[in-house]
Amino acid sequence: MANAAWRLARRSCPSYLQVLHMNRTAMRASQKDFENAMNQVKLLKKDPGNEVKLKLYALYKQATEGPCNMPKPGVFDLINKAKWDAWNTLGSLPKETARQNYVDLASSLSSSLESSSQVEPGTDRKSTGYETLMVTSEDGITKITLNRPAKKNAINVEMYHEIMRALKAASKDDSSITVLTGNGDYYSSGNDLTNFTDIPPGGVEEKAKNSAILLREFVGCFIDFPKPLIAMVNGPAVGISVTILGLFDAVYASDRATFHTPFSHLGQSPEGCSSYTFLKIMGPAKATEMLVFGKKLTAGEACAQGLVTEVFPDSTFQKEVWTRLKAFAKLPPNAMRISKEVIRNREKEKLHAVNAEECSVLQERWLSDECMNAVVNFLSRKSKL
Ligand code: COA
Numbered sequence: 001m002a003n004a005a006w007r008l009a010r011r012s013c014p015s016y017l018q019v020l021h022m023n024r025t026a027m028r029a030s031q032k033d034f035e036n037a038m039n040q041v042k043l044l045k046k047d048p049g050n051e052v053k054l055k056l057y058a059l060y061k062q063a064t065e066g067p068c069n070m071p072k073p074g075v076f077d078l079i080n081k082a083k084w085d086a087w088n089t090l091g092s093l094p095k096e097t098a099r100q101n102y103v104d105l106a107s108s109l110s111s112s113l114e115s116s117s118q119v120e121p122g123t124d125r126k127s128t129g130y131e132t133l134m135v136t137s138e139d140g141i142t143k144i145t146l147n148r149p150a151k152k153n154a155i156n157v158e159m160y161h162e163i164m165r166a167l168k169a170a171s172k173d174d175s176s177i178t179v180l181t182g183n184g185d186y187y188s189s190g191n192d193l194t195n196f197t198d199i200p201p202g203g204v205e206e207k208a209k210n211s212a213i214l215l216r217e218f219v220g221c222f223i224d225f226p227k228p229l230i231a232m233v234n235g236p237a238v239g240i241s242v243t244i245l246g247l248f249d250a251v252y253a254s255d256r257a258t259f260h261t262p263f264s265h266l267g268q269s270p271e272g273c274s275s276y277t278f279l280k281i282m283g284p285a286k287a288t289e290m291l292v293f294g295k296k297l298t299a300g301e302a303c304a305q306g307l308v309t310e311v312f313p314d315s316t317f318q319k320e321v322w323t324r325l326k327a328f329a330k331l332p333p334n335a336m337r338i339s340k341e342v343i344r345n346r347e348k349e350k351l352h353a354v355n356a357e358e359c360s361v362l363q364e365r366w367l368s369d370e371c372m373n374a375v376v377n378f379l380s381r382k383s384k385l
Contacts, residue, residue: 028096028099028100029099029100034099034102034103037106038102040107050082052109054083057086057087059090059105062087062093064095066095067090068084072084091201104194131162132148132162133163134183135169135170137174139326140333141177141179141326141329142170142179144178144180146159146180146182146187146188149183149185153184153187154191154192155191155241156192159192163221164217167222171225176227176328176336177227177228177230178225178227179229180230180232181232182234182235185256186235186237187231187234188238189238189239190237190239190241196372204367205367208364208366208367212360213359215240215362216359219355220355222248223247223273223348223355224348225247226341228249228337229248230249230328231250231251233252233253233259234317236260237257237258238260240271240272242272243273245272246272246277247272247273247277249340251308252309252324253311253312254313255299255311255312256299257299257302257308257311258296258299259301260297261294264294267370267372267374272358273355274291275354276351278291281305282306286305
């Protein structure tokens with residue numbers, strides 16, 4: 001949509017913020033919910049990390065005292081300054097919304113910590129310091145497991161950052177290959193649609209701009225990853241978890257997996273370089289079916305179209321794939337790395353250019369009424385507003 005027409009269309013509708021606010025107000029958390037959430041936080045068995053604690057602190061202060069009007073602590077008073085910054089960032093967020101956000105955050109913390117007990121035990125080296133991932137290194141293989149099974153491994157902002165951090169660490173560790181997989185019944189349900197509700201003081205435009213920067217950096221990490229990168233698609237995959245598969249070196253799927261990119265349904269457009277890789281992999285007709293019409297592929301169909309390397313029965317998926325990966329990990333690591341470079345390097349510049357273009361188109365799409373309505377519909381259906 002041309003810019004002028006788009007602005008006109010937006011003026012005639014309630015703004016995204018207004019819609020979010022209207023819905024949130026309708027669903028506001030009670031004082032009792034708030035108190036229960038505070039108890040939930042006290043009972044957490046695992047430290048949620050400083051970033052989350054600051055967020056909880058800020059929401060608590062905003063919910064109980066309103067906007068921050070304390071004098072800014074001095075630059076050397078690091079702890080109080082961090083707390084002040086976190087609170088001040090909430091601007092004029094209404095007390096009720098802050099209370100609701102606190103309740104949502106406390107409940108997501110409880111469910112993600114409960115769910116971490118579902119992760120397979122018996123790993124050689126386990127990296128700590130991740131809230132949304134399990135990262136292990138064993139037998140020359142670094143395994144990154146998306147670990148928000150209660151949310152179908154939806155990728156929230158924290159998970160985007162943690163995946164980038166895990167990939168950067170894996171690119172430098174002593175493993176030969178890196179594997180990405182999901183914990184629970186899903187591989188990933190794609191972008192966490194509640195990401196759209198965390199609106200900064202600069203409004204939805206700033207949110208869209210920041211999200212485009214984050215997405216570009218995220219996809220860039222996959223383009224530049226230097227070692228063989230393998231996806232173990234243990235269940236259904238949606239959105240960005242599908243589109244970036246074109247940047248992996250092998251994709252092994254359970255026969256329970258499906259591959260779905262409902263961008264048009266969400267008023268959005270393709271990312272993860274899929275507008276380029278999918279056309280190369282499966283040709284324009286099949287790529288269009290997926291990326292424009294949102295056709296969901298079975299694992300068998302995705303394999304026939306070249307997106308998936310091989311499909312395994314779900315009952316033997318883990319065993320068969322791990323046997324294979326362990327054999328790959330014994331191959332000379334430098335030879336694998338150099339072969340990957342030879343295969344991929346001439347495409348890198350093109351892929352970065354495609355990534356930049358896709359992110360800039362998406363930045364506009366995220367502000368469109370089509371996208372906003374689709375997200376609000378999903379969140380209202382799930383009572384997240
Ligand atoms: N963003 C945010 N939350 C998500 C999510 C997503 N992408 N996918 C799943 N969730 C949450 C649900 O809101 C629900 O949360 P709740 O338990 O607090 O209500 C929880 O994960 C379980 O999902 P649910 O919808 O109850 O499971 P389901 O089996 O009925 O459906 C999906 C699973 C993935 C089909 C459905 O959740 C969905 O359509 N998600 C959106 C997928 C999407 O559009 N992704 C973006 C692509 S660009």
